[in-house]
Amino acid sequence: MSRKEELSGNLESVRSKIAKVADHDVTLIAVTKTFPVSDAQILHELGVRDFGENRDAEGAEKSAVVSGTWHFQGQIQSNKLKSITSWASVIHSLDDPRHFEIIEKVAPHPLQIFLQVSLDGAHHRGGAGLEELHSLAALVESSPTHTLAGLMSVPPVEMDPDQGFAQLAVIHTEFMKLFPGAKSLSAGMSGDYETAISHGATHVRVGSSILGSRSPHL
Ligand SMILES: *Cc1c(COP(=O)(O)O)cnc(C)c1O
Secondary structure, three states: OOHHHHHHHHHHHHHHHHHHHOOOOOEEEEEOOOOOHHHHHHHHHOOOOEEEEOOHHHHHHHHOOOOOEEEEOOOOOHHHHHHHHHHOOEEEEEOOHHHHHHHHHHOOOOOEEEEEEOOOOOOOOOOEOHHHHHHHHHHHHOOOOOEEEEEEEOOOOOOOHHHHHHHHHHHHHHHHHHOOOOOEEEEOOOOOHHHHHHOOOOEEEEOHHHHOOOOOOO
16 A cells, blocks of 8 residues: 555544534644655645644745645744744643743734633643633734634543543633634544534544554654
């Protein structure tokens, strides 16, 4: 089987699972991290236009070759923001007001911004606590340039995904009372995107179910 046939089969399977559970629009982001540019090119040929990366260097390299909407979803490092904002048009992982202040200074174009929420308050996979969320949202909303898209979360591994996404849905509903424009919800990865969609995810970030397994640390 060629790589194109393999990716095409995987992609069709993910798309049909999404179609089965979704009763609203869902954006499928193909997470190409650790995979070569050639895979992103094949996915583009197969109609994919949304790509996700966790690292600046990889995103810069692939987005220079493959057109589409490039999403940054990794941990933000201040000194990388100038580069990240040059190739990404969506950031899923803002959790620190200082990073947004830098974005306002260095970004060469308007960005869609998701705030990453920590569901357990432990912050080990990134994410702002609930108590920080509103001030961060107000900061982004006050920007004349950038748009507050919504919330993003990666439930802690020890949490049942169904409970995690249910909790996130409640947080998002409450959040939208204060920030009614922030309608998007970025939630769900290969293991749990159907569950996330059933709890209202509008953006799913799927890597290994489309591209195959990665080495465990990336
Ligand atoms: C790696 C990663 C994904 C994709 O993970 P898969 O399990 O391969 O689908 C999604 N979101 C974030 C934040 C990631 O780091």
